[in-house]
Amino acid sequence: MQILSYVSFAIGFIFLIGSVVGVVRFADGYQKMQSVTIATSMSMFWFALGAALYCQSATFAVKAFLIYLFLLITSAVSSHMVVRASLEAGIPVLGKVNRFSEGGDEK
Amino acid sequence: MNVWVLMFAIMLILAIPLGYVVIFGKTILERLAALDTIGAIGVASLMFFSAYSGRTIYMDIALTLALLDFLGNLAFARYIWGRWQ
Numbered sequence: 001m002q003i004l005s006y007v008s009f010a011i012g013f014i015f016l017i018g019s020v021v022g023v024v025r026f027a028d029g030y031q032k033m034q035s036v037t038i039a040t041s042m043s044m045f046w047f048a049l050g051a052a053l054y055c056q057s058a059t060f061a062v063k064a065f066l067i068y069l070f071l072l073i074t075s076a077v078s079s080h081m082v083v084r085a086s087l088e089a090g091i092p093v094l095g096k097v098n099r100f101s102e103g104g105d106e107k
Numbered sequence: 108m109n110v111w112v113l114m115f116a117i118m119l120i121l122a123i124p125l126g127y128v129v130i131f132g133k134t135i136l137e138r139l140a141a142l143d144t145i146g147a148i149g150v151a152s153l154m155f156f157s158a159y160s161g162r163t164i165y166m167d168i169a170l171t172l173a174l175l176d177f178l179g180n181l182a183f184a185r186y187i188w189g190r191w192q
Contacts, residue, residue: 006110013117016148023144024124029136036140039147047151051158063166064154071150071173078180079143085188086136 005053012046019043028094029086033079040075044068111159118152139183146176 015038022035048068052061087093125148128141150169157165 009114012151013114016121016151019144020121020125023141024128029132029134029140032137032140036143036147039144044147044151047154051154054158055161057163060158060163060166063163063170067150067154067166067170067173070170071147074173074177075143075147078177078184081184082136082139082180082187085184086134089187089190091134091136091187 001053001056005050008046008050008053012043012050015039015043015046029091030083030093033083037075037079040071044071111155114155115152118148118155122148135183135187139180143176143180146172146179150176 019035019039019042022038023032026032026035045068048064052064055061122145125141125145129138129145132138132141150173153165153169153172157163157169
């Protein structure tokens with residue numbers, strides 16, 4: 001069972017390394033906000049699964065998946081709020097005209 | 108070499124370029140994205156430490172850290188909203 005937990009830790013580290021490379025290398029802030037959600041949704045699932053398989057106790061598994069569900073909900077909500085606020089505030093999108101700051105039909 | 112030492116070392120090494128992005132980012136959105144990823148790495152590290160030590164009390168600390176990360180993001184969204192208008 002420990003081998004299985006190490007395998008899931010490795011899969012989570014692959015997703016986390018991809019997320020960090022995306023955050024460092026993407027050109028715009030909005031693209032970077034897209035790359036954050038890989039770390040909080042994909043890799044945290046594999047980390048919680050690996051930790052629950054390593055300890056093999058019911059309370060540990062319940063708490064791990066509670067943390068995963070909490071991160072899955074709050075990451076989507078907070079990133080949506082931050083991106084919407086920065087669109088309203090007029091931080092420029094790469095290669096596009098900012099339609100929120102020009103008083104379009106969105107308001 | 109212990110496996111857990113290797114995992115914590117990978118976590119610390121992954122946090123270094125994110126710290127570079129936090130310091131030298133151009134807009135506030137890039138810095139905030141890197142800070143969010145650092146928060147996820149901290150939650151994962153506390154989960155690893157809880158699995159390593161066998162105590163489930165550290166899982167509660169990880170849940171509290173995730174909650175504080177969410178509240179910090181909300182505060183930053185409010186700050187961005189009122190700043191450039």
